[in-house]
Amino acid sequence: MTQPATTSVGSLPVSRRVMNLAHFLTQAARRFPDHPALVWGERQWSWQALETRVTALAAALAAQGLGKGDRILVHARNGNEIIETMFAAFRLGAVWVPTNFRLVPEEVAWLARASGARAFLCQSVFPDHAAAVAAALPGIFLASLGEAGFGTTTHAGLIAAGAGLPCPTATVERDDPCWFFFTSGTTGRPKAAVLTHGQMGFVVTNHLCDLMPGTTEADASLVVAPLSHGAGIHFLAQVARGARSVLLPGERFDVAEAWRLVEAHRVSNMFTVPTILTMLVEHPAAAQVDHSSLRHVIYAGAPMYREDQKRALARLGKVIVQYFGLGEVTGNITVLPAALHTLEDGPAARPGSCGFARTGMEIQIQDEAGEELPPGTQGEICVSGPAVFAGYHDNPEANAKAFRHGWFRTGDLGHMDAEGFLFITGRASDMYISGGSNVYPREVEEVILQHPAIAEVAVVGVPDRQWGEAGVAVLVPRGEAPGEAEMLAWLAARVARYKLPRRVVFWEALPRSGYGKITKKLVREEMAARGILPLDPA
Structure with missing residues (x-):
């Protein structure tokens, strides 16, 4: 086996080897083999069942010549299949490249080319996407998730082919990529932010520390957002603690069904965005079901307006948790814990604040020259720490703009008060x-x-x-x-x-x-x- 690279500090060799993220699933299967890992409608998978399926899928992909560093593009809605592709890619040391399933075929084909994908795992209900990618990258390994008229095999066929075959977890180092996290592309083409095994190990630990302290195998999480982005990172934190995840059964967001699942599964945490949280709070079902099990209702992705905050607090109590972060920092910039959300206005409420720096992270407000600005002065929000991504894939121009003196430039404007609480004014491009x-x-x-x-x-x-x-x-x-x-x-x-x-x-x-x-x-x-x-x- 190839030994991981080492550096030296004085006369001491320092290994850069880290845990492969796939080991989170292996650990959960060892500790809680029969506990439910995933619930989706009437179907349920235990941790051991999920581990077995992922091992078989990874072994079958390896037999197709896929391995460390290869990019595996995945286009699918939420379900067990997208989760299994994630962990199979990690196990191989390959790079998971999930898309937003709402993208049109031409956009997915562009992502395939931009990422240099060697395999495309596409849900059966998206034949036009499969055709577009196959045309863009002739010879790409194509498999369908579900029965379809395209591809050389199916997700089920791969698992059957790999059943019983050994598939050791790949050795990885801190900076080995594991996930291409495509930006939403609000200006120009999306960029592939390179997330690594070492960085993501820190992010998962930090999520559990700052957002969901006390999470255990007794907890349950409701998935209400696409697993291809922030909800997928939130899911990884559940796997790290053996907490089960519950998926919405339908393709559309059903607020009444979401509340029914909260009550039925005694859901304790969920990740969402302010607009969806507001929909949940304002739906009549919020006043009709028992949601007393909720401890951490986490919202991110955009600032939440103060009036919406107060309505959420009035309905749910002190369980809402805010964090601020971009895909490039994997959501890991600030946290405003539940205890600091207040109904009453006034200085203690810090209206408009998205909280203080996450554990292990540092924030600076900088001027156009990169100099730190004093408290209360508006400038660009910049961040450093182990959660910052490794850069954009194959995009030196974007990397040159994104980093300055070791700081990642978020492109967001804001200011900090004397205690380190951050206030976002908006995107520089919105001004x-x-x-x-x-x-x-x-x-x-x-x-x-x-x-x-x-x-x-x-x-x-x-x-x-x-x-x-x-x-x-x-x-x-x-x-x-x-x-x-x-x-x-x-x-x-x-x-x-x-x-x-x-x-x-x-x-x-x-x-x-x-x-x-x-x-x-x-x-x-x-x-x-x-x-x-x-x-x-x-």
């Missing part, structure tokens, strides 16, 4: 300049959400003939919408004139990304499609 003054949409959005008739809001900056740029506020009403003039008059009494949107429009819903986020890019696209843009036709 617009109106009449020479910087306007940060989130600040205006927070005020708008104080209006009792408004449920959701997105403020975007658009070109304006007079002011250079001006804001347009897109609002979702709770019932009957107030008039535009009435809304602008209400807002004019609460924000400076230069921050006042030029227009207010009302929609039934805001567009969301495949991960449930409201992005300004999608809002602008929808505005253009509805004929709202440009405001001043030439």
Whole structure:
């Protein structure tokens, strides 16, 4: 067996070998072989059953010539199959490359080329995606997850072929890649953030330390987001402690069913995003089921508005936990624990804060030259620590922009107070300049959400003939919408004139990304499609 590389500190050799992430599953199977690992509708798998299936799948993929460093592209909805592909890739020392299942075939084909995939495991309900990837990469190993008319074999066929074959877990080092975590691509093409075994071992430990302390095999987690991204990392933390995960049975997010599963399985934790958490809180079922088992309802992916926070606290109690992080830092930048979420406004509530630095991580607010700014001064949020990714795959230009003096530049704007609590102003790309003054949409959005008739809001900056740029506020009403003039008059009494949107429009819903986020890019696209843009036709 090849020995891992070593470095030296003085006269002491230092090995860079780390635990392969697949060992989390092996440990759970050894300690809790008969405990439920995964529940999906009427089906259930124990830890030992899941371990056996993953071993067989990995052995069959190895027989196809796949091994350490090879990229395995996976396009699938949540289910046991996507989980099994994850651990099989890890076991081989290969790189798991999951997609957002909502992507169109051409987008998945681009990801296949960008990642250099050698295998494509595609759910049977996506034949057009399989065809697009096969055309983009002739000769790629193609298998279907479920019975389909494409591919050389199926997921079940691979497991049957590998049953009983040995498949030792690959030796890995800290910087060996395990996961290409594609960014959402809100500007330009998605980039593949390279996550490594050593980095992810730290992230899982930190999730358990800062987000879900006390998690054990007695716990249950409800999966309400795609396992291809943040929910997959949350799932890894459950595996590390032998806690079972419960999947929603349908393809669409069913709020009533989610609450039924919380009660039926005594769910103690879940990972979600603010928009989905708000849907859960405002559904009538939230007042009808027993959700007293919940201890950690974790939300991330976007800041949560203060008014939505207070409604969640009033309904669920002090169980909500916020964290801030990007895919490049694997969600590992800040935490605002349940104990620091308060219903009462005031200094102790720190409204707008996403918390303090996660254990082992450091945050700085920096100016354009990379110099640290004092407390209360706005700048770019930069971060360093073991959770920071290894860089973007095959993208030196993006890497040069993303790192400065060893700090990862998030592209988010914010400030810290004297105690180290972080406040996010917004994306640098979301800021617009109106009449020479910087306007940060989130600040205006927070005020708008104080209006009792408004449920959701997105403020975007658009070109304006007079002011250079001006804001347009897109609002979702709770019932009957107030008039535009009435809304602008209400807002004019609460924000400076230069921050006042030029227009207010009302929609039934805001567009969301495949991960449930409201992005300004999608809002602008929808505005253009509805004929709202440009405001001043030439």
